[in-house]
Amino acid sequence: MNQLSDRKFIIIGVFILVGLAYISRLFYIQVIDDSYKLDARNQAFRYTTEFPIRGYIYDRNNKLLVYNEAAYDLMVLPKNVKNIDTLDFCELLGITKDQFLKKMKKAIMAPNSPRKESIFEKQLSPTDYASLQEVLYRFPGFFVQSRTLRKYPRKIAAHMLGYIGEADKHTTEKDTYYNEGDYLGISGIEKTYEKVLRGKKGMHIIMKDVNNRDMGSYMNGLYDTAAISGLPLTTTIDADLQEYAEMLMQNKIGSVVAIDPSTGEILAIVTSPTYDPNLFVGRERNKNYVQLSLDSIGKPLFNRSTMASYPPGSTFKLIMALIGLNEGVLTSQTRYPCARGYPPLGGHPKCHPHGSPLDLEGAIGASCNSYFSYVFKSVIDDKKYHDTYKAYANWREIATSFCLGTKTGSDLANELRGNVPSIAYYDKIFGKGSWKASTVISLGIGQNELGITPLQNANLVAIIANKGWYYTPHIVKAINGNPNDTILDRFKVKHYTKIKDTAVYNTVIAGMARAVEAGTAAALKIEGIPYCAKTGTAQNAGKDHSVFVCFAPKDNPKIAIGILIENAGFGATYAGPIARLMMEKYLKGKITRPDLEKKMLETDLIHKDKNAKVTKQQ
């Protein structure tokens, strides 16, 4: 018996062993292994995102440019879809069963998954949403996510405003704030001011039971966060001027940028052809996008104002004059001959017929190619630098200080830098030491590899108007009504060019004034407002681009405009009148030359061109 009673130890031992094994197992699954906690969260919680209201966008006079409209995305979590009356559901949405199956398949296949929410039907209208919402409980796995859509009451400034799109995988990997399918600014100021406009998403944790019914807020909302609305932006755009400029530019390819030189504020920025920004919103968005991208001539999606690099052409002669005067190799009295071209190189670059020889003012007025080739040569062969490289480097440095070949640093999205060729570049092309002023002579008249964006062009005019300084051109004036927001601080720094002597500018400005009084722009006078301008053409593979730069009034300029119209020929024909009308509109608020306005509105350079081509082919 004694022996048998010892068996109790074995029995107790077995019991304790099992107990210990169980407690260890519990320790493992409850404390060490986190996967069950995650599973529980995925099962019992639904995280709903509250999307904030995106900030509105206003023009400089507080006219509304962009607002929001509610839309509702029908979302699906495929793994929770069970036992639904498919037919009933299809009828509600007005889709066929095939479409339903296709959509479900899409929601299940990669990159989506049965365990991930994805959009089943995008952007239901408020009425569709209202009727759907009442019966949605019958369709487990489906729920509605409210979104805001952008609306544009004035259909203007599409490129500047940019558009909104869905975050893709790439974006979500770069910035964890976004989930796939979230809306974010893709271009324009929607992109550059994304963080200001978007606000902050809110998160609600909803508990659900095994049948996917909502069981209320987790911990009474202790861990919920409310959405914070995005901030409104006040832009520097004058909506009326913008709208007017877009009208004038219709049926023409090119770009106009108007800047207030005293502040660097962009008053209007037009890329033409443009499009109705409303096209990029809503369910037709992709279709519209494809249609716009099919236009290979107008390329309406191409934002010319900041992304097209044109040869600056005649405008650059102004810079050439400034550099020449500043370097002391040129005076206002300097005269150079012209023989339908630059004589030392046998008449290249070519020039148009005009009186010869001319002084500086006359050369600016006539936009003489020969004259500025001489100026360029005298700058590069300037004895005080002893060698071409040093002189060229100096020339390039000055040009760059006018924001050429470098980004202006504006708050416009996707700005390109244009081009001022470097020494290294020419060494590569011609060989080290094998090039000199005459090799690259047409730089002097703004041709060759020189490239300039319309924005830079306008900024250049603003610099001349200011006589040597500029504020970084910008599009946003105030954030949430506050013009002193630190984000905008960088637009309050004055930048000076390498040419600081105002007398130098006065000479050039006098030349520009004369162009309006008695020169190439004489036909474009504005009554009561003396202004300065320079017409020009930019040589091009096809027909020359029509170029016009101007600022007004002559003293205390309020507006500086750079305009370029592709393949339109002489600057005073199309570019000039449009700039003139804009200046008048902005400064006077009314137009004194309705004839000019009518002519510009009716001019169709795109379709005429097309028609011409067609006839040629015939």
Add this chain to the structure above:
Amino acid sequence: MQRSQSNNSIFYNVDWITVLTYLILIFMGWLNIYAAVYNEEHYVITDISQKYGKQLIWISTSLLLAFIILIIDENFYTAFSYLVFGIILFANIAVPYLGREVKGSRSWFRFGDFGIQPAEFMKFAANLALAKFLSNQNIKIADYKNTFLSLLIIGVPCIVIMKLQDETGLAIVFAAFIFTLYREGLSVNYLLLGFLAVVLFILALLINNLYLFIIIGSLCTISLLFIKRNAKNLFIIAAIGLTACSMVRGTTYIYDHMEDHQKIRIDVLLGRGTVDLKKEGYNVNQAKIAIGSGGFVGKGYLKGTQTKYDFVPEQDTDFIFCTVGEEWGFVGSSVVIILQLFLIIRIIFISERQRSPFSRIYGYGVASVLFFHLTVNVGMTIGLAPVIGIPLPFFSYGGSSLWSFTILLFIFIKLDSKRLQILR
């Protein structure tokens, strides 16, 4: 005189530690049932339209039963052991024919809203009968005939419940009495044989049988190198080898003849084949998620989401431990396991202090049954045992099981309180 006066008190010599542990456990059980089926519409814990309200009725009637058991003379239990066994066995045989079928189960007697499951009461009756049989002075368990008879006392109810009522879970519990038999002198060989059977059953399902035969053969051969090679040893090893091989073969046979849901439960436990977590693996996976999500200290009372929102099936009965694990965490579930084990081991110590073999054997039966329930019930929720539908003692919702455990335990408490008077 004073002594005899207190002798007459029904609470005289009652082991209060055991009673207190029992009370703590049923109270905790009740709180957890409330949490498992809690909803805000019926938040009153005594609302008898809800399970926690009903459980309160079961608890009070259990306490009443306990009281009655303590009043009844201890000699009743020894004298009428076989009779009680017989009556309850009869009830179990009769229930499939007389009882109403509820949800496909034929093991219930129904009285309106309430039901009684006689199989639950078979446990204490079999325990009484086994104690009665083994406490006979002339009985030596080592005797094959007696081993057979004791196995019959356990086996008949087991087969009746399994075959007639189709309640595999309740039937399997009778295997727990192996501990009693072992304590009373059953050869350790039987236990080893049983252990071997379990190990081989698992191995046979996981490993190709041919390899298993080769392994068994090599093990037998190798063991021959270490022992004296005489005829007797050769015979023993050959016998073990053959038994092992036949067990392996038998496994396939048994497995093939199992019902599908049983096969699946075994597959899930052993991780055989592909387990679909939405279908056959659902219960165990959800149970593990609930318990695992509890963390170290749990989500807090009534704050569980997995059990309350019905992700875990049977969350108030067989899977009640999930609520404990989710809301009280590792700390709470360990406390429950330790409390249960404390009670079981306490019963074993008390059993060992009995002068009467009947009381001792009965006590071991109580401990074994409780242990078996604890092991299988908790084991299935944490993926260490197959899913077998048996309740967690004192915790799971249900009148029959609570009554059954109460009767089982309190007969022992009564016997123990009279240990100085009972001689055999």
